Structure formats: structure tokens, C-alpha cells
Amino acid sequence: MTVLLAVEGVSKRFRGLLAVDGVSFQIARGSIFAVIGPNGAGKTTLFNIIAGAFAPNGGSIAFGGERIDGLTPDEICRRGIGRTFQVVRPFPALSVEDNVLIGAMLRRHDPASARRHAHEVLARLELFGKRHQPASTLTLPDRKRLEVARALATDPKLLLLDEVMAGLRPAETDRMVSILRELNRDFGLTILLIEHVMRAVMALAARVLVLHHGAAISEGAPDAVVRDPAVVQSYLGAEAVD
Amino acid sequence: MIARMLDGVPGRGLAVLAGLLAVLLAAPWVANDYVLTVLIIVLYSAYTGQAWNVMMGFAGQLSLGHAIYVGLGGYAAAALYVHFGVAPWLGLVAAVAIAAACGAVIGFLAFRFGVGGVYFAILTIAFAEFARIGFDHFRWVGASSGFFLPVANYTRNDLWNLRGDPTMFYYVMLALTVAAFAICHVLLKSRIGYYWQAIREDEVAARxxxxxxxRYKMYAIVLSAGMTAVAGVFFAFYYNNLFPEQVFHISRSIEMILGPIIGGIGTLFGPLVGALLLTGLSEAMQELLTALRLDVPGAKQVFYGLCLLVVVMALPGGVWPWVAGKLGLTGPRS
Structure with a gap:
């Protein structure tokens, strides 16, 4: 396998709290990788370090063989990593189309070709029919897909998804799962999911990393990880059987 | 180029735009000196409102000290003219450069060190106040007793030296206003305009x-400052005098932003609509009060306050988006 993202001993401390404690993992190009763990396990902090919102206190992150730890969020995006936000952040006053268009303009300076690309992405995320609506009028499932669409429009090699399933009903979750699976299959898009919804993790991820109190306690194929006694005890409990 | 600029604007909107332009072009033939003077103020407000709109309306950076750029521009061109005989159109280059550099300094300090929102607004006020106090003691340009240009003789219009009658100033201001609108229209439809709007809407998401x-916030402040300085040059040569207490005063900065707020922040026509409404209505009210012998100092400010109140309560997006929506003057995306 070729490694697209290599996280090596990454730590992040907030005052006295060690939020991420020497976490290492690698994501293979073209794969779907999930990070799970209970609330407060450091998932979102880890995510934000990769996305450039925080610089780590220790360790390194390499993307496509180049160090990216400590770069700013916009530099990380220009390197080819797209992200979504756990609490969605659309550009509320702008139309759905313009939201995605702004993403598309990263690699297409000509507005006409950026708009064509935005249309393709909107169609793929099943938002094309709503493209003239202001983003503020969308429902939560639509906003979640708009987050993905906007990040996708920047042509990322790696897509970071921060709990895109949270708050979705099961039918909406399945819809998102199938969209992500198609993106992975059709474009070879590598995806890193931070996720609580085990239904989605089990359906999508080839590998899963479990965080607990900032440290990695298990890593492997999803069905192996959910049977790992350490994982069951710390986090999943009866939920793993669902 | 023109075809691309008008892309997506419905026919009715184009007709209204063409009609408005025709009326403005023909105005000096029908208007008396008083109306012409009011129209100059309207266009001046529309222009400066548009320049401010670039920063706040498009890029979401609230400046409450835009008078600094008017003052720097006006003083720079006026000083070059009075002391060295440099024609205002050449002085304009220096005026724009100085104001843009000042904008760059303010922008760098604020944006590099993460000063945003209301703190940024306070920083802009502080700079305008520094300038006001500084120019109060700047003897080379008259300090607090004011800086005067040789008063125009009205026998002939000298466009190169900006000496002439109100009609000439009117057309100069009209040309500047149209140019500002055209520039903003093109910018809004291009990558930089979309990036500004993304920053305005959510900076974290934009990053x-x-x-x-x-970088994009720096572009906005530098462009806005440079555009505003052009208005300052006009101001200096039109009024022929500059007083630090007037040009840099915070009330000037506030007046500048009322038009776009009332017309519609972030819209292309908001500044013009707001300027027309505010100046037109306040002049009409002044006439009425004078006729009724109720003219009291401060009536204009009270009137501005009431206008602002009504708009904020009834039409928080401004008058223009509401009017445009009602009349179908703009396309789905503008």
C-alpha cells in the first residue's frame, strides 16, 4: 500500500489537559479510515491538528510524504486536504451554488469553469435542485451534504469528515454512506471519518482507530476492533452489537 | 466586456439602470444650481459609500474611521497643488498611494494579530483620531486653522486643474461614481469578490x-482606502478648504456608512439608493422646516437617526434588496 497520510506520535496539550497523547496511524491512499472514541477522547482535536487549526506540541504529520504539521488551515487545503465542520459552517447568506463555487475556485480561477465544476459536485451530493436557495434555508441533512460538497469542490486527495452523520436519521445516514462510498470508488478519494454513528463506520471504514483519553487503544478492521475487549470496556459496551 | 458585466441582469433592471444614467447625464441641463449641488452630494455619498462597502459589505470588515482616507487623500493632493503646483490628477496618484499605504498598515496590524469585529472597528476609529489630532498640529498644511486652495474662478472650466463650475464637478463625480460601481460589479463577479464574501460570511470556513x-482582507482594505482617497481629492478641490476637525471627524466616517446601511450593505446599488434617499429626504425636510420656520440645529442628525431606526426595524437588509425584489430588477444571484 502507498501511505497518503502518516501521523507519527502526535500530541496536543491544552494547559494541564493532554487532549491527544502520542497518536500514530497511517492512511493508505484510496482507503476509508475511521477514528472513533467516546466524547472527549480527543477525536476532534486530532482532526483539527491534521486540518491545521492547531499545531501539535509534538510528533509529525506527513501528507504524500511531505510534512504538513504546523501549516495553516488554508495551506493544508491547498496541499489537497478538504475538511468539514462538526457544527456546520455554511456561508449562510450565499446560495448553495455559490457556497460550492467558492470551494471550486481554489483550482479554477475562471468563474465559468468553477461553476461547471460546482454543478457536478452539487449533482453528486444531490443538492443540484436546491442550488439557488440561500444556504441558511437548508435543513440539517442538506447542510451536512453542503459541507461535504464545498470541501469536495476543492479537489482534495484526502477528505476529512468530522461527524457528518451526527444528527441524521437512519435513512439520511444511509444516503450519506452511499454518497461517500461512491466518491471513494469513482475517484479513489481517500476519506478520514471522525464518527459516532457506528452504523456508518461499520458500513464504510476499512480500518478503524479507537481513541480513549487522547491515546490510541486499538486499531484494525472494524469487526475486529469492536470485539477488542479494551474497546468494549472503554467505549462501545452494548452499542457494538447494534 | 460590457455584455459579460451585464450577464444575469433582467431586462427590466437594465432599463431602469439605463434610465437612471440618462437622467443623471441630463441633470445639469434642467437642474438649477441648488439641485445640482444636492446631486453632487448624492453622488459623493454614493461613491464613498461604495468604497466603504468594499470593506464592510463585501469583505465584512467594519471600518468606522474611513474619514482618514478622505482626509489623507484630500490633504495630499491639495498640498501638492498649493505647494508645488502639481495638478490634482497627478496628485491623485500620490493621494491614493498614501491612503492605500495607511490602509495597509491598519490592515496589517489588525489582520496579522487577529484583531477582528468590534476591536477592529475601534482600531479604525483610533487611527482616524490620530490623524485628526496630528493634522491639527501639521503646520505645513495649515494645522487647525485650515488649509485653503485658491478659490476657483468660474469663467472657464479647467478640468486638468479641477477648477471650474459645479457642472464640471458634477460630471467628474458622476464619472467617478459610475467607475466605482463598474469596478465593484466586476470584482463581485470574480474570484476575489466571492472570496471576500466567504470571509464575510465565515472566516474559519473560508480558510x-x-x-x-x-491576503484577501488586505486587498479589501487597500482597495477601499485607495478608492476613498479619490473622493478626498474631489472634496478638497470642490470645497477648496480642509479642516482637520471636519474631514477626519468621526461624524464624517459615520455619515459615509449611513448610505450603504440604509440602501443595503453588501449590495451593488445599496450605496446609491441610500445616498439618494438620505440626501434627498434630508434636503426636502430642511426646505420644509425652513418654510415652517422650525429650522433648528441638529435637525439633520435627528432625521438621519430616524431613517436608520426605520430601516433597521423594517428592512434590516436595506431598502435596495427589498425594492429590487419587489420590482424584479435583479437576477437570482445578485
């Missing part, structure tokens, strides 16, 4: 899409 927000 996540690869936008170098520092």
Missing part, C-alpha cells in the same frame, strides 16, 4: 477552503 484570508 478551510484554501482562502488566504489575510
Amino acid at each position: 478551510s477552503l484554501g482562502i488566504d484570508t489575510f
